[in-house]
Amino acid sequence: VKKKPLVVVTRKLPDSIETRMRELFDARLNLDDAPMTPEQIADAVRTADVLVPTVTDMISEEILKDPDCKLRMIANFGNGVDNIDVTAAHARGITVTNTPKVLTEDTADMTMALILAVPRRLIEGASILTDGKGWPGWSPTWMLGHRIGGKRLGIIGMGRIGQAVARRARAFGLQIHYHNRRPVAPRIAEELGATYWESLDQMLARMDIISVNCPHTPATYHLLSARRLKLIRKDAYIVNTARGGVIDEDTLIKLIEAGDVGGAGLDVYEHEPAVNPKLVRLAKAGKVTLLPHMGSATIEGRVEMGEKVIINIRTFLDNHKPPDRVLPSML
Numbered sequence: 257v258k259k260k261p262l263v264v265v266t267r268k269l270p271d272s273i274e275t276r277m278r279e280l281f282d283a284r285l286n287l288d289d290a291p292m293t294p295e296q297i298a299d300a301v302r303t304a305d306v307l308v309p310t311v312t313d314m315i316s317e318e319i320l321k322d323p324d325c326k327l328r329m330i331a332n333f334g335n336g337v338d339n340i341d342v343t344a345a346h347a348r349g350i351t352v353t354n355t356p357k358v359l360t361e362d363t364a365d366m367t368m369a370l371i372l373a374v375p376r377r378l379i380e381g382a383s384i385l386t387d388g389k390g391w392p393g394w395s396p397t398w399m400l401g402h403r404i405g406g407k408r409l410g411i412i413g414m415g416r417i418g419q420a421v422a423r424r425a426r427a428f429g430l431q432i433h434y435h436n437r438r439p440v441a442p443r444i445a446e447e448l449g450a451t452y453w454e455s456l457d458q459m460l461a462r463m464d465i466i467s468v469n470c471p472h473t474p475a476t477y478h479l480l481s482a483r484r485l486k487l488i489r490k491d492a493y494i495v496n497t498a499r500g501g502v503i504d505e506d507t508l509i510k511l512i513e514a515g516d517v518g519g520a521g522l523d524v525y526e527h528e529p530a531v532n533p534k535l536v537r538l539a540k541a542g543k544v545t546l547l548p549h550m551g552s553a554t555i556e557g558r559v560e561m562g563e564k565v566i567i568n569i570r571t572f573l574d575n576h577k578p579p580d581r582v583l584p585s586m587l
C-alpha cells in the first residue's frame with residue numbers, strides 16, 4: 257500500500273475540513289489550536305510533505321534552508337502570503353499556494369463596516385448602552401458623526417478585494433478613487449465609476465477616506481510611510497483590513513493624536529497580536545475603531561478556505577499545477 261503523504265496543519269481548522277483531511281492524507285492536526293512554536297515548525301519541515309500554515313506562522317528562509325528540509329509544498333490557509341518567504345521556497349523547489357477569492361466578499365464587508373463605523377461612531381454609540389453610565393436620552397446635537405455619502409474614497413490596491421469594496425462603497429454613495437500598480441480594465445473602471453491615480457501621493461492628499469486593500473510585500477512595506485501619511489487631510493481617516501505592515505503605525509498614531517489625521521478603522525496591526533496601547537487609548541477617545549483581524553472570519557469563508565487548501569494539495573500530489581500557486585514573480 258502506498259504511504260499517504262504527511263500533511264501538517266499548524267492550527268485548528270473547521271471540523272468538516274479536518275475530517276476530510278484525515279480521510280485523504282496522513283494528517284497531523286493541531287486540535288488544541290495553540291500556535292506552533294518556531295521549533296515545532298522547524299521540526300515539521302523536516303518530516304512533512306506538505307505544511308498548512310496560517311498568518312500566525314512565519315515560514316522564513318532560515319527555516320526552509322534546513323538541509324534536512326523534506327517539505328514539498330506549503331499550502332497556506334489564507335490569501336496573504338507575507339508569512340512565507342515565497343522566494344526562498346521557490347528556490348528550493350517548494351510549491352506555495354494560497355486561498356484567494358473565497359474571502360473577497362467577507363473582507364470587503366468588514367472593510368465597509370469599518371468605513372461606516374468610524375464616521376458614524378458605531379462602537380462609541382454601542383458602548384454607551386453597555387458601559388453602565390446610562391443613556392441620557394435623545395438630543396438633536398448629541399452623538400453626531402459625519403455623513404459618508406458623497407465623500408471621496410481612495411482605495412489602495414484595486415485587486416479582487418479592492419474592487420469588492422468599491423462596489424459596496426459605490427452603493428453607499430461614495431465617489432471611488434484608486435491607486436494600483438496599473439489601471440484596471442476599462443470595463444471594470446466604468447462599472448465601478450472609479451478614477452485612477454497613478455500618483456499615490458496626489459490621491460492621498462485629496463481623499464476623505466482611505467482604504468488599504470493591497471497585499472503586504474517587500475514593495476508595500478510602509479507604503480503609507482511617515483512622509484505619505486503627512487499628505488493625508490486633517491479630517492480624513494484610514495481603514496486597513498489588509499496588513500498592518502503596509503502602514504507606518506507609529507506615525508499614524510502620532511498624527512491622529514495630534515489631530516493631523518481624523519482617525520482610523522483597523523483590523524490589522526504591525527505587531528499582531530500585540531496592539532499598541534496608544535491605539536487602545538485612541539479607541540477609548542472615539543478616534544479609532546479597532547478589530548482583532550476578523551476581516552475574513554466567517555464560518556462559510558473558513559470552510560471554503562479549507563476546501564481550497566485541500567484542492568491545492570490534492571492537485572499537487574497528483575502531479576498537476578495547483579490552481580492557487582503563488583510564484584515570486586506574482587508578488
Ligand code: 8YV
Nearest residue numbers: 310311333334335336359552
Ligand atoms: C486570515 C487573511 O485570517 O487570508 C488572509 O490573508 O488575512 C485572513 O483571511 C488569515 O490569513 C488566515 O491565515
